[in-house]
Amino acid sequence: MVERRIVSERARRRFLKQATIAAGLVAGGLLLPGALSARGGTNNRQGRIVVIGAGMAGLAAARELEAAGHRVDIVEARDRPGGRVHTLRDPFSGDLHAEAGAVGLSPSYTVANRYIDELGLERADWATPDLRPLYYLGGERIVLDPSAPPDWPYELTEDERKLGPQGIVERYILEHLPEGIGDEARWQDDDMLALDQMTMAEFMRANGASPDAVALIGATQWFGAFIDSGSMLASAMSSFGLFGAGAPFLIAGGNDRLPRALAEQMQGTIHYQHQVTAIEQDDSGAKVHARHNEDTVTFECDHVVCTAPAPVVRGFDFSPPLPRAQRAAIEGIDYADTVRTYFELERGFWFDEGVSGTAMTDLPIEELATQPYSRAGGPDTPAVLESHVRGRGSQALIDREDGLVDYVLDQIEKVHPDIRDHASEGFHLHWGSDPHALGAYSVPAPGQISRHLPALGQAHARVHFAGEHTSILSATIEGALRSGVRAASEIIEALSRTKA
Ligand SMILES: Cc1cc2nc3c(=O)[nH]c(=O)nc-3n(C[C@H](O)[C@H](O)[C@H](O)COP(=O)(O)OP(=O)(O)OC[C@H]3O[C@@H](n4cnc5c(N)ncnc54)[C@H](O)[C@@H]3O)c2cc1C
Structure with a gap:
């Protein structure tokens, strides 16, 4: 039987804060495995x-x-x-760039942070412009008004409606995770292995979530992409357990x-x-x-x-x-497979409306993100807008072949009606057909x-x-x-x- 303890209030709050900042981010890491050898060699035979x-x-x-x-x-x-850490530069003008693979790092990435320091690299904050969050769900374009929570187009219980997505995550996920999910060495313990027997959707439902509360999380949260296919243990350790250690960041310049x-x-x-x-x-x-x-x-x-x-x-x-x-x-x-479709824009036109360029949707384009992530941009600054499709939706997109980019643009128009006035010709990147990743x-x-x-x-x-x-x-x-x-x-x- 899973021993379920409440994760600390501080860790929970920290996680929720980071989760909001880092839509689209995968994170993890706390422990340094094994002792690392000192630079300069050992007495052993040179292998x-x-x-x-x-x-x-x-x-x-x-x-x-x-x-x-x-x-x-x-x-x-x-x-x-x-x-799979790859920054795209050539397709874009000036110093614009976009990540094709890994996006966010975390202070909990102990090895990565040690290397970053040893190599003298600079960290760049995740830029979050002060704009109203945007969603497209159930056929509706939803601009979040922080003072008045939206009427999410889902059949939520009254309680879930009051909780909203963040409260739902807290109530049905974070409060039920075993202690020590940030400790990599604990993954073979019984309470951890029990999480490997279910998906996140099953975990949430077992903790009382309604089917539509699960659907809302699947559509609006970055960690919800594999809500009904991935092992809950993988999410618990990579996304939840280790994510809350501080603000996510990128490497400056790519x-x-x-x-x-x-x-x-x-x-x-x-x-x-x-x-x-x-x-x-x-x-x-x-x-x-x-x-x-x-x-x-x-x-x-x-x-x-x-x-x-x-x-x-x-x-x-x-x-x-x-x-x-x-x-x-x-x-x-x-x-998992992913298809990312990129468009260079002559300016961040969404600033005119005061809404975010980034958006979570239940459309076949799934998530929209503005890049570079390290730059808030502005109404007169060039930017990249990408659609990031993860998992099963990827194949449906790929099957469109030559029509893919136009189709993505048609879908983005539902979220950003003015996109065609500003976007250059787009292109897509499909990790599933990369012969060295598959x-x-x-x-x-x-x-x-x-x-x-x-x-x-x-x-x-x-x-x-x-x-x-x-x-x-x-x-x-x-x-x-x-x-x-x-x-x-x-x-x-x-x-x-x-x-x-
Ligand atoms: C779209 C996407 C988003 C991601 N987002 C994040 C994120 O936000 N945060 C995060 O921490 N991680 C993220 N990741 C995951 C992260 O990028 C990977 O976990 C990590 O980079 C994998 O490193 P690796 O060395 O295991 O594999 P790889 O990076 O794939 O390295 C394996 C190497 O082997 C080479 N190779 C393959 N076949 C052969 C062969 N036959 N002969 C010789 N060489 C070969 C490949 O070319 C490659 O260079 C993301 C990944 C993707 C694809």
Whole structure:
């Protein structure tokens, strides 16, 4: 039986404040897994390590391994570092930019914050202009008047109507979460694992929410995107447990500055445009085979860190083969898809009306967000407006093929009737068809964390697995970084047992 205790009032208030600031944000992170090695090397034998992937997990693993005195090569399929931390600049004029992948970081991201400080990067606040929040729900355009709560177009109970979305979250979610959801090490405790048996919708209903209260949260809150498909445990740990530690932020100038700075500081080489296809190993070492142009290149090493996303790893040839449970976990873990459609605007025209450009909707375009997130903009300042569709709605959009951008614009017109007067030609980005991601991030369905997470992060002799999908803090930068640190410490320990 789940032991349910009330999370502290302070943590709850903090969470609600951050949740309002950070529509569209995924967050997490509190604990630093494993002791990190001091820079400057150790007395152990110098190992040769190949890291597959220059995303956050791979760069973290490489940094920690090099700090412990080991030789590292990264083999990366793309022509850039960062993986799913990617800032779009080229399509836009001037210094406009937009995040294609990860958006918000949090003070609770212990590894990320340590790297940001070590690398001398600047943090940028999440800019929240003083404008009235905007929604489009049940066919109605709703401009929030803080002094008079709207008549939400849902069949709520009288009590729920008074509570409003934030009160509903508090009443049916936060008050029922077990203590310690910010403690990554607690995820295998019984009260946590009980949360893995249900979705957020089921959790809310079990705590008394009406079906329409659940629907309201699904449509208006960033953490509601997978309300009826994702495991409640993933949301509890990544979104709720660790999110309330402070105001979310971005990397000034674009989030890709973090992976780029990590890549620049590497002593070893990042072999870009090398696509790994196979990993073999025996008692004496490991070999990683990659396609580069028309050639096959082989990297020999003592240990491998594999950080490619699970859907990509499904296509790798392992010799000897992975154990059955590990293969089942890699095959079985669910990923969410996203489609983001971007429009450059010559000015933030919504300021004229005094409403936010950002909006939560129940339309097929789901959420609208103005970018860069670090800039409030203004009526005379250029900006980017994006529609961010997560999960099942993504496929319906993608099926529209050439008509997608126009369709999105038609939908945005319902929220921002003047959009066509200001928008340039748009374009879309679909993580599901990116061959080096094949999805946006892991969103384990109920039961999948208990069933698959231990095997996902399990080393297969000399091959160590990392990446956000191997962490309980799934779908976060911090989960990816910590998994890379964990894989590095596994290897450092293994090599210390085989001192020269
Ligand atoms: C749309 C979106 C929004 C997000 N929002 C947030 C957010 O607000 N906050 C947050 O904290 N997190 C967010 N995330 C999640 C975060 O971006 C990821 O959890 C994290 O970046 C994953 O890092 P990783 O190293 O595990 O994987 P990746 O970044 O995917 O790195 C894996 C690397 O492996 C490479 N690779 C793949 N196949 C091969 C191959 N065959 N050979 C060689 N290399 C290969 C890839 O190119 C990639 O560089 C978001 C992600 C997306 C997509």
